[in-house]
Amino acid sequence: EPEVTQTPSHQVTQMGQEVILRCVPISNHLYFYWYRQILGQKVEFLVSFYNNEISEKSEIFDDQFSVERPDGSNFTLKIRSTKLEDSAMYFCASSEWEGYTFGSGTRLTVV
Amino acid sequence: QQQVKQSPQSLIVQKGGISIINCAYENTAFDYFPWYQQFPGKGPALLIAIRPDVSEKKEGRFTISFNKSAKQFSLHIMDSQPGDSATYFCAASLAGANNLFFGTGTRLTVIP
Numbered sequence: 066e067p068e069v070t071q072t073p074s075h076q077v078t079q080m081g082q083e084v085i086l087r088c089v090p091i092s093n094h095l096y097f098y099w100y101r102q103i104l105g106q107k108v109e110f111l112v113s114f115y116n117n118e119i120s121e122k123s124e125i126f127d128d129q130f131s132v133e134r135p136d137g138s139n140f141t142l143k144i145r146s147t148k149l150e151d152s153a154m155y156f157c158a159s160s161e162w163e164g165y166t167f168g169s170g171t172r173l174t175v176v
Numbered sequence: 177q178q179q180v181k182q183s184p185q186s187l188i189v190q191k192g193g194i195s196i197i198n199c200a201y202e203n204t205a206f207d208y209f210p211w212y213q214q215f216p217g218k219g220p221a222l223l224i225a226i227r228p229d230v231s232e233k234k235e236g237r238f239t240i241s242f243n244k245s246a247k248q249f250s251l252h253i254m255d256s257q258p259g260d261s262a263t264y265f266c267a268a269s270l271a272g273a274n275n276l277f278f279g280t281g282t283r284l285t286v287i288p
Contacts, residue, residue, distance in 0.1 A: 069219075096274060098275065100276075106280070107265070107278045107279060107280045107281055108212075108220060108265060108267075108276075108278040109278070110275045110276060110277070110278075113274065113275050121273060121275050123275075156219045156220070158219070160274065162274055163208055163210070163225070163269070163274055164210075164222055164225070165220075165222060165276070166222075167212075167219030167220050167221065168219050169217065169218050169219050170217075170218075170219050
């Protein structure tokens with residue numbers, strides 16, 4: 066069964082540093098997403114990406130966040146200057162429209 | 177308005193019993209209601225989904241009941257098994273959009 070692959074599985078970073086989270090969506094999917102889940106809380110939408118541009122974003126997705134599809138297969142989330150409150154599990158997902166497939170997540174710990 | 181309220185927060189069911197998880201929403205523009213299952217250390221996995229034009233959808237042991245007038249929907253797991261122990265999230269998306277608004281999750285434990 067096709068999978069969404071995320072790397073790394075766990076990242077620890079110093080506050081103020083930049084991080085890049087990487088994802089390889091399912092190859093025939095057209096829509097790509099990032100969600101986050103703070104420990105013990107609900108899954109929250111960050112951004113959706115279609116046709117090489119952001120289609121929707123939440124209020125969480127402020128200027129410190131950016132997404133890119135640099136080479137037609139990878140989909141990345143960059144956090145420019147990490148804060149302690151950015152510590153969370155970040156999930157990438159892809160879909161043809163509805164019916165997402167989520168990756169296993171990257172646990173980001175900001176210290 | 178974009179909130180999806182989920183209850184209970186945790187649920188313990190005997191093996192073979194029925195697990196019932198409930199969700200409620202306010203925004204009548206929601207038109208797609210999926211349920212996701214999440215095991216520890218894994219991403220959410222789509223379990224079953226429904227649209228508001230039907231009142232019930234069944235897939236194996238999993239059934240969604242949908243009450244449009246009450247703006248509520250629920251997941252029923254029949255013959256619950258220890259392998260069903262996981263966190264379950266309801267979600268909703270707006271017509272014409274596909275980003276999901278998730279409920280707060282229900283941790284289900286099925287005891288043998």
